[in-house]
Amino acid sequence: PKTAYVRTKPHLNIGTMGHVDHGKTTLTAAITKVLSDRGTGTFVPFDRIDRAPEEAARGITINISHVEYETDTRHYAHVDMPGHADYIKNMVTGAAQLDGAILVVSALDGIMPQTAEHVLLARQVGVNHIVVALNKADAGDDELTDLVELEVRELLTEHGYGGDAAPVVRVSGLRALEGDPRWTGAVEALLDAIDTYVPMPVRYTDAPFLLPVENVLTITGRGTVVTGAVERGTVRVGDRVDVLGAGIETVVTGLETFGKPMESAEAGDNVALLLRGTQRDAVRRGHVVAAPGSVVPSRRFTAQVYVLSAREGGRTTPVTSGYRPQFYIRTADVVGDIDLGETAVARPGDTVTLTVELGRDVPLEAGLGFAIREGGRTVGAGTVTSLL
Numbered sequence: 001p002k003t004a005y006v007r008t009k010p011h012l013n014i015g016t017m018g019h020v021d022h023g024k025t026t027l028t029a030a031i032t033k034v035l036s037d038r039g040t041g042t043f044v045p046f047d048r049i050d051r052a053p054e055e056a057a058r059g060i061t062i063n064i065s066h067v068e069y070e071t072d073t074r075h076y077a078h079v080d081m082p083g084h085a086d087y088i089k090n091m092v093t094g095a096a097q098l099d100g101a102i103l104v105v106s107a108l109d110g111i112m113p114q115t116a117e118h119v120l121l122a123r124q125v126g127v128n129h130i131v132v133a134l135n136k137a138d139a140g141d142d143e144l145t146d147l148v149e150l151e152v153r154e155l156l157t158e159h160g161y162g163g164d165a166a167p168v169v170r171v172s173g174l175r176a177l178e179g180d181p182r183w184t185g186a187v188e189a190l191l192d193a194i195d196t197y198v199p200m201p202v203r204y205t206d207a208p209f210l211l212p213v214e215n216v217l218t219i220t221g222r223g224t225v226v227t228g229a230v231e232r233g234t235v236r237v238g239d240r241v242d243v244l245g246a247g248i249e250t251v252v253t254g255l256e257t258f259g260k261p262m263e264s265a266e267a268g269d270n271v272a273l274l275l276r277g278t279q280r281d282a283v284r285r286g287h288v289v290a291a292p293g294s295v296v297p298s299r300r301f302t303a304q305v306y307v308l309s310a311r312e313g314g315r316t317t318p319v320t321s322g323y324r325p326q327f328y329i330r331t332a333d334v335v336g337d338i339d340l341g342e343t344a345v346a347r348p349g350d351t352v353t354l355t356v357e358l359g360r361d362v363p364l365e366a367g368l369g370f371a372i373r374e375g376g377r378t379v380g381a382g383t384v385t386s387l388l
């Protein structure tokens, strides 16, 4: 039998972000190595974090690129998203629900386009705390690394993160993985910085249960499992739930976090939910599991939207009424019509109020964040202001 999950420490969700090849996955593996040496985690090698999604469909894993570990004071779920597109889908839409982020910047290369884009998008979706890992410090020279540090602090300040106060730790994921004490010490320092700098967020455990579905899996002999992070509320084995989008009402017959069974899951937990008598194809990413009757999906709302500038990877031309991009709302990806009303035109770099009519009903509420995408790039980020 599997060992049950015991909730002894506060749980937080964090993740690595930053430009491709700056060492996010190496650092993630190094963190698990350092903590397994300390006895509060299990070492997860690089190629188990960075593997292809198909291989992960087996077993009741939460997500291919999630690892868990504990420091002395906290339990963390850490997501290392494999590619840039995964950031857009998971982080930018809020699906990853990060309480804090580790911005990985190569000391050799400095800020690159995805470094800046991830910081911008983290701000848009309400990630309030960023700790910087200046990686590859083993290979860089000190003067250049000093310059990169200045540059990163400026980038953070530019996006409202208070770059002067943010912890910036020089690390080498690669050398720490090899067990070099100087660099395992640096990873320890990074973990201490995360423990102290990223505050424990408020969790709405008393609200009605809601979980946006990230993945759907079949566990042979057990049935259909959905995975994701609990956005709010609490769920117990035996609870009735609605699967919004699928039009199903069912019962949660099993709950796990990182392969460990649990009796109840609460806001902030990364979990797998086994659903009674549910067909695998009936449920999809983007659906929402919620306490029965607690949410009524809808499709028309007003929103405040920031249209990304061309420099931020956005459009070069203005948006007008009738524009029909994709809306990334929680884990859902839905087409929607934009009506700009009197404003008529929104230029790249503008913040505007507009009305949206989605192609289908999804659970919506004031304050909910979303991203707008078109042809594979992010062109806007917004917040729902009211439902119509």
Ligand code: GDP
Binding pocket: 018, 019, 020, 021, 022, 023, 024, 025, 026, 027, 135, 136, 137, 138, 139, 171, 172, 173, 174, 175
């Ligand atoms: P990701 O794309 O950000 O996940 O980057 P990876 O973790 O896959 O690393 C990209 C490359 O940088 C690999 O060849 C790593 O071996 C190398 N690398 C990662 N961390 C370090 C480091 O601390 N020092 C050095 N010298 N190389 C590193």
Ligand code: MG
Binding pocket: 024, 025, 026, 050, 081, 082
């Ligand atoms: Mg990687």
